[in-house]
Amino acid sequence: MNKRFQILFLLVCMCGGMTYKVTAQDTVQKIPLNGLLDSVNSKVLGQKRYIEVFTPPNYTPESTNTYDVLYVLDGGNWNTGLVKQTQHFVEGEGNMPSTIIVSVMGIDRNRELTPTSMENWKGSGEGEKFLRFIKSELVPYIDKKYPSNGDNTLWGHSLSGMFVLYAMLQETSTFKSYIAVDPSLWWDELYIPKMAGSKLPALNTKNTTLFIAGREGTALNEMKIDTMKAILSEKAPENLKWKVVLYPDESHSSVRLKSTYDGLKFTYDGLTSHIEFHPMNGIVMKDKPIPIWYFEDKDRVHYTLDGRVPTPASPKAKPEILLSGPARVYYKRFTNRSRHDKTAIGDFTTGDIIQSNPKPKNLEPGGFKYAYYEVDGDKWPDFKKSKPVKTGVAHKDFNMDDLPRKDHFALLMQGYLEAKEEGYYIFLFEADKHSKLYLDNKPIIEWTGDYRKRTYSYIMPLSKGFHSLKIEYRCLNKDFKLRLSYLTPGNFDTRNVTPIPFELQYRMR
Numbered sequence: 001m002n003k004r005f006q007i008l009f010l011l012v013c014m015c016g017g018m019t020y021k022v023t024a025q026d027t028v029q030k031i032p033l034n035g036l037l038d039s040v041n042s043k044v045l046g047q048k049r050y051i052e053v054f055t056p057p058n059y060t061p062e063s064t065n066t067y068d069v070l071y072v073l074d075g076g077n078w079n080t081g082l083v084k085q086t087q088h089f090v091e092g093e094g095n096m097p098s099t100i101i102v103s104v105m106g107i108d109r110n111r112e113l114t115p116t117s118m119e120n121w122k123g124s125g126e127g128e129k130f131l132r133f134i135k136s137e138l139v140p141y142i143d144k145k146y147p148s149n150g151d152n153t154l155w156g157h158s159l160s161g162m163f164v165l166y167a168m169l170q171e172t173s174t175f176k177s178y179i180a181v182d183p184s185l186w187w188d189e190l191y192i193p194k195m196a197g198s199k200l201p202a203l204n205t206k207n208t209t210l211f212i213a214g215r216e217g218t219a220l221n222e223m224k225i226d227t228m229k230a231i232l233s234e235k236a237p238e239n240l241k242w243k244v245v246l247y248p249d250e251s252h253s254s255v256r257l258k259s260t261y262d263g264l265k266f267t268y269d270g271l272t273s274h275i276e277f278h279p280m281n282g283i284v285m286k287d288k289p290i291p292i293w294y295f296e297d298k299d300r301v302h303y304t305l306d307g308r309v310p311t312p313a314s315p316k317a318k319p320e321i322l323l324s325g326p327a328r329v330y331y332k333r334f335t336n337r338s339r340h341d342k343t344a345i346g347d348f349t350t351g352d353i354i355q356s357n358p359k360p361k362n363l364e365p366g367g368f369k370y371a372y373y374e375v376d377g378d379k380w381p382d383f384k385k386s387k388p389v390k391t392g393v394a395h396k397d398f399n400m401d402d403l404p405r406k407d408h409f410a411l412l413m414q415g416y417l418e419a420k421e422e423g424y425y426i427f428l429f430e431a432d433k434h435s436k437l438y439l440d441n442k443p444i445i446e447w448t449g450d451y452r453k454r455t456y457s458y459i460m461p462l463s464k465g466f467h468s469l470k471i472e473y474r475c476l477n478k479d480f481k482l483r484l485s486y487l488t489p490g491n492f493d494t495r496n497v498t499p500i501p502f503e504l505q506y507r508m509r
Helices: 003-012 077-092 127-145 159-170 187-202 218-222 225-235 255-267
Strands: 035-042 047-054 067-072 099-104 148-157 177-181 208-215 240-247 281-284 290-294 301-304 320-323 327-333 342-350 363-365 368-374 390-394 409-419 423-430 435-439 442-447 456-462 465-475 483-487 505-508
Touching: 035 127, 047 077, 047 127, 067 077, 067 127, 077 099, 077 148, 077 255, 099 127, 127 148, 127 159, 148 159, 148 255, 159 177, 159 187, 159 208, 177 255, 187 225, 208 218, 208 225, 208 255, 218 225, 225 240, 240 255, 320 327, 368 505, 423 435, 423 442, 442 456
Parallel strands: 067 099, 067 148, 148 177, 177 208, 208 240, 281 342, 281 456
Antiparallel strands: 035 047, 047 099, 290 320, 301 327, 327 342, 363 505, 368 390, 368 409, 409 465, 409 505, 423 456, 423 483, 435 442, 435 465
16 A cells, blocks of 8 residues: 555544444435426527526525536437536536536527538528527526526537537637537538637637547548647647547447546546645644645645745645644645635644643543433533433443434543653544534634545644543534544654554543
């Protein structure tokens, strides 16, 4: 096992001590569709146009949340069903945000999706009118009626893939991102590639992304994607983020699946569910530096140590940096969509080593004391006034799953930790919302995480001896189990995180 993976494994999957069984992910997940058939009375087209709008599963009308919007051309289940399921998967992996999906259903694709008239394509050539409908009627309608934030993506395949490129060249500001799947760029003697050659250099494409998918082999030339790629390589402005991907062994239809996945990931390239570094906060002694370890992909991440928001010109993230004094550590991950850039902040103060307490009388090892309370609703119990339902010792055979309730309960755990060596200790804590860890009567961690941000950490210098420890844990979600581990001074080189041994956990008799 390589060192980086070992560190991550130990930090996230701590075992023993106060560690309990992890609930398996639900494999029979029901996904609300939240689809609404809607329509726009178009003056541009002179007709009523039907659309289907899918709001995110977590959307509620009373919410103030807003969302990016993904417009799917050639709408209906053939394309929209595939795009919708793929979007859900990419979002679930943390690579794109919750999104409104608009299925733009067509009436005559040969007429609406083509920018010029061709003799053998009856009625073709009304793409300009259809684009006007999208820009001046459909997008404003969605922005007014639905919780859109104004960041739009346009997806299309084949003729509608060609229309995607036409829309980018004609109306760059309407959409931030464009996904063209096997676009029909052969249309009218390469009308779109020729337009691109003349228009691309002058386009304002700041914060714009373009993803084009094609097929390897003869189809590459037949669809003229090779020509478009060459023009982009020569003419694309520097601030246009573009990519052409070619897929082997795919048909004109089957290429939609892989390319939709890759296109959505590229649209939000750099987006991640969270940024993880450890320790997250703590105390630094004068002339005794501490390490900060960064565990995620570092390509798009920059940091500062003075509290200023990082820019792309700030230093790039490293696996380890050293702090020798007080600092506000600020990491920022830059994405293709600046709205979804991620940040993480850690505050470190200077201080002296924390002196131990005299060993209390009547102290015995083998686990901390606990008091178990049952909780109604989401309120905290008043530990000073409430009577616990159950008390005991969290010894080596203690299992939280054996408590009367699986959730809606609280634990107050108290005792003493014996520090066998002097130096820096990193405490790692997993719990449920607003649970707290105290050491020597000082609150050092309050847990406010989620499924993707489980482990919180704090570094502090301790002297040898006994240090009081208290945990206030409230369990409302049974998936968020209580876990407490630490990294001792002697294990800093190996970074071997361990549960606190039971022989070093003390309680009053």
